[in-house]
Amino acid sequence: MTETFDIAGYARISVDDELDQKNISIENQKAIIQDFVKQKFPGSSLTFYEDRDRSGYTFGQREGYQTMRKGLVSHRYDILIVKDFSRFSRRNSRGLVELGDLRDAGGRIISIGDGIGFPNDDDWLKIQFQFLINEMPVTDTSKKVRNVIKRRQADGKWICAAPYGYIINQRQGFEIVPTEADIVRTIFRLYNEEGWG
Numbered sequence: 001m002t003e004t005f006d007i008a009g010y011a012r013i014s015v016d017d018e019l020d021q022k023n024i025s026i027e028n029q030k031a032i033i034q035d036f037v038k039q040k041f042p043g044s045s046l047t048f049y050e051d052r053d054r055s056g057y058t059f060g061q062r063e064g065y066q067t068m069r070k071g072l073v074s075h076r077y078d079i080l081i082v083k084d085f086s087r088f089s090r091r092n093s094r095g096l097v098e099l100g101d102l103r104d105a106g107g108r109i110i111s112i113g114d115g116i117g118f119p120n121d122d123d124w125l126k127i128q129f130q131f132l133i134n135e136m137p138v139t140d141t142s143k144k145v146r147n148v149i150k151r152r153q154a155d156g157k158w159i160c161a162a163p164y165g166y167i168i169n170q171r172q173g174f175e176i177v178p179t180e181a182d183i184v185r186t187i188f189r190l191y192n193e194e195g196w197g
Contacts, residue, residue: 006077007037007045008048010068010081010082010087011030011083028083032083032113033048037081049064049067055090056087056089072107073105075106078108082110084112085116
């Protein structure tokens with residue numbers, strides 16, 4: 001008789017991933033995990049958790065992950081399966097710590113695309129290298145955004161949303177929004193003339 005397990009499948013997609021929707025969409029990730037479970041763990045239960053438009057750089061704001069994590073730590077699930085470790089984490093240091101925490105709680109983690117079953121796979125160096133590779137797009141994007149902001153600042157361009165009471169017109173100048181301007185004037189008058197805080 002084949003041994004069965006309670007399995008958690010986790011899928012994540014961030015806003016930046018929309019460029020490659022067909023390859024890493026939530027539906028695609030789930031299909032890959034489902035096929036893997038049918039082949040490797042027939043008869044096992046599979047519960048999916050997902051986070052849409054969530055960065056892989058942190059864990060705290062991922063509601064789906066946090067719910068699934070509680071299930072792993074409380075031994076509700078035997079195994080966590082992800083399409084690849086980039087769906088689990090894109091931050092080298094934090095991802096490795098989280099992976100270690102799940103291992104210490106008795107969890108088994110399988111990354112299909114990376115060919116890693118942890119902790120059954122003793123190749124910790126391979127896991128570290130994979131996390132390092134996964135972090136590169138995040139730091140690269142961050143550097144590019146900083147460079148764009150610096151360039152816009154050097155050109156004297158406004159880099160934020162227009163302040164309340166204004167819009168930015170087609171000439172990239174501020175234009176007053178009359179209804180909002182009345183509110184700003186009222187706030188100023190109440191503060192300046194009537195002593196409101």
